[in-house]
Amino acid sequence: xxxxxxxxxxxxxxxxxxxxxxxxxxxxxxxxxxxxxxxxxxxxxxxxxxxxxxxxxxxxxxxxxxxxxxxxxxxxxxxxxxxxxxxxxxxxxxxxxxxxxxxxxxxxxxx
Amino acid sequence: xxxxxxxxxxxxxxxxxxxxxxxxxxxxxxxxxxxxxxxxxxxxxxxxxxxxxxxxxxxxxxxxxxxxxxxxxxxxxxxxxxxxxxxxxxxxxxxxxxxxxxxxxxxxxxxxx
Numbered sequence: 112x113x114x115x116x117x118x119x120x121x122x123x124x125x126x127x128x129x130x131x132x133x134x135x136x137x138x139x140x141x142x143x144x145x146x147x148x149x150x151x152x153x154x155x156x157x158x159x160x161x162x163x164x165x166x167x168x169x170x171x172x173x174x175x176x177x178x179x180x181x182x183x184x185x186x187x188x189x190x191x192x193x194x195x196x197x198x199x200x201x202x203x204x205x206x207x208x209x210x211x212x213x214x215x216x217x218x219x220x221x222x
Numbered sequence: 223x224x225x226x227x228x229x230x231x232x233x234x235x236x237x238x239x240x241x242x243x244x245x246x247x248x249x250x251x252x253x254x255x256x257x258x259x260x261x262x263x264x265x266x267x268x269x270x271x272x273x274x275x276x277x278x279x280x281x282x283x284x285x286x287x288x289x290x291x292x293x294x295x296x297x298x299x300x301x302x303x304x305x306x307x308x309x310x311x312x313x314x315x316x317x318x319x320x321x322x323x324x325x326x327x328x329x330x331x332x333x334x335x
Contacts, residue, residue, distance in 0.1 A: 144323060153226070153312050153326030154265075199265070203322050212265040 114138070117200055117213035125221050127189050132216040134200035135182045142203040143183050145174055147196045148215070154199055190220045225249040226327035228313050234333045235303065243298040243330045245313030254296040255324060256288060257312040265312070271296060272318055303334045 116135045124130055134143070142161040146154035158167050160176035160183060167174045171194075173186040187194055197215045225248040235241050247254065256268040270278035271290040285307075287299040296313055310331050314324040 146326075151310075151329070151331065153228075153314075153329050156323060156325065159323060201324075214264040 115200070115202065115211050115213045117198075117216050119216060120214065121217045121219075123219045123221065124190055126191055128220075129186070129188050130190060130218070131184055131186045132198055132218070133182065133184050134213055136202065137181065138202070139180050140202035141180070143176060143180075144201045144203065145183070145185055146199040146201065148199060149196045154197075159203075187218075190218075192220045192222050194218060195220050226313060226315055226325055228311075228327035228330050230330060231328065232331045232333075234335065235300070236335055237303060237305075239303075240299070240301040242300065243311055243313075243332075245296040245298075245327055247294055247296075247313075247315035247325070247327075249315055249325060251315035251317055251325070252293040253316045253318050254290060254293070255314040255316075256296065256298050257314065259310040259312055259329070261309075268298075300332075303332075305334050308332055308334045 114137050118133050122130060142159055144159050145157045147157055148154040158169055158174045160167055160174055163176060163178045163180045165176045171188045175184050183200055195218060197217050199215045200213045202211060227246050229244045233241060253272045255270050258266045258268055267280050268282045269288040274290050274293060285302050289297040310329045312329045313327040316322050316324045
């Protein structure tokens with residue numbers, strides 16, 4: 112059974128601050144997706160990381176896949192209120208249909 | 223951009239009602255999913271269809287009945303639900319493995335009274 116943990120569960124920060132959220136597992140994954148979900152909406156894909164050690168940037172968001180492909184982090188620089196939402200990580204299974212999502216980190220950025 | 227639509231967006235129903243949720247995808251995918259999202263709980267996969275065949279059923283009570291008439295449409299038929307079934311029901315679609323990135327609809331917020 113794959114165990115997926117996201118931390119912190121909740122984060123409330125001021126506009127302009129930096130933050131990092133984490134996604135950790137005991138399993139090795141072929142790739143991993145990060146999604147952001149705003150209240151009352153479905154999750155929206157932000158990025159897919161595939162290679163161990165890979166770093167991807169999306170404006171102020173920096174995603175990193177661990178060397179062993181068991182963990183990932185999302186760093187946000189100079190957070191803005193528009194970054195508020197639930198950040199979900201979801202590993203890609205290695206054959207079947209992806210069924211595991213983390214519980215998410217709920218981020219609130221205060222103006 | 224979202225190519226997955228869901229209707230209705232909000233639904234209130236009594237425990238004796240029968241209703242259906244609809245999902246439509248315009249992305250050319252052939253795998254579709256139903257998820258349940260309750261407050262403070264991770265997304266729970268309910269059903270997976272690939273090429274219109276059900277390939278996964280995660281021990282979902284029989285009061286939830288999925289239907290996939292073609293690769294673009296997915297329904298979730300509801301009957302005799304319980305208050306604890308109140309949640310956000312999300313539909314997603316994807317290409318079959320290994321292209322598994324899922325694209326989600328906006329969800330249907332369901333309240334069972």
